Amino acid sequence: RFGVVRLTSKLIDGTFPDYSRVIPVGNDRIMKVDASAFSAAVDRVSTIASEKSRSVKMVLKPGVLTLSASNTDASSATEELEVSYDGPEMEIGFNARYLLDIAGQVNSDMVEFALADQGSPSLVRAPGDEASLFVLMPMRV
Numbered sequence: 001r002f003g004v005v006r007l008t009s010k011l012i013d014g015t016f017p018d019y020s021r022v023i024p025v026g027n028d029r030i031m032k033v034d035a036s037a038f039s040a041a042v043d044r045v046s047t048i049a050s051e052k053s054r055s056v057k058m059v060l061k062p063g064v065l066t067l068s069a070s071n072t073d074a075s076s077a078t079e080e081l082e083v084s085y086d087g088p089e090m091e092i093g094f095n096a097r098y099l100l101d102i103a104g105q106v107n108s109d110m111v112e113f114a115l116a117d118q119g120s121p122s123l124v125r126a127p128g129d130e131a132s133l134f135v136l137m138p139m140r141v
Contacts, residue, residue, distance in 0.1 A: 022135055024121045027114035031060055032084040032127060035111045038065075039103035041079040045069045046096030048077040054097055057141040060090045060115075069096070092118045093141030102134045 001007070046056055049069035059066040065083045070076040092115065103111060108126030115122045124134040 022121070023133065024114075024116060024123060024135065027116045027120070027123055029060075029087040029090060029115040030085070031065065031087075031113045031115065032110050033065060033081055033113075035103055035106055035109055035126075037081055038111055039100060041067050041081055042096055042099045042103070045077045045079050046100070048075050049096055053139065054095050055093045055139045055141050056096045056099065057091060057093045060085055060087070060092075062086045090115065090118065091141070092122070093139040094122075094136060095139060098136055102136065105132065105134070107132070 042056055045067045046054060046069055048071055049055055050071040055069065057068045059068070060083070062085060063082065065081045065085070066078060067081070068076065068078040102124050106124075106126045106129075108129060110127050112125050112127045113122055114124075118138055120138070122136045122138065124136055125132055
């Protein structure tokens, strides 16, 4: 009870799901990027993305991240960012809304992506911050 407000809930007989099973391990392709530059670039590129999918393609090469989006009207947008990455070239797609939501929650100047391949979940966090961890599922682009 909070003043005149009364809160009622039901208890569910069951166990809480083991969330640690969905956190991927072994994602050894690490990319670090400036959080504000990344967020701004995703925001600009995603204005072109189709409303249905809101997908943004990320192409990673050593030192460079290329973000791109297109729609059915044959419009497209591309942005390049300098990143810390020295792994093999990789293409992966994500929902722009999820990328922006995560970038807005990271309390750091940098965002770190731990990637495995284009079909596996990715980990996103602030470097050195073990308190926040985001699991992001890729999209086909």
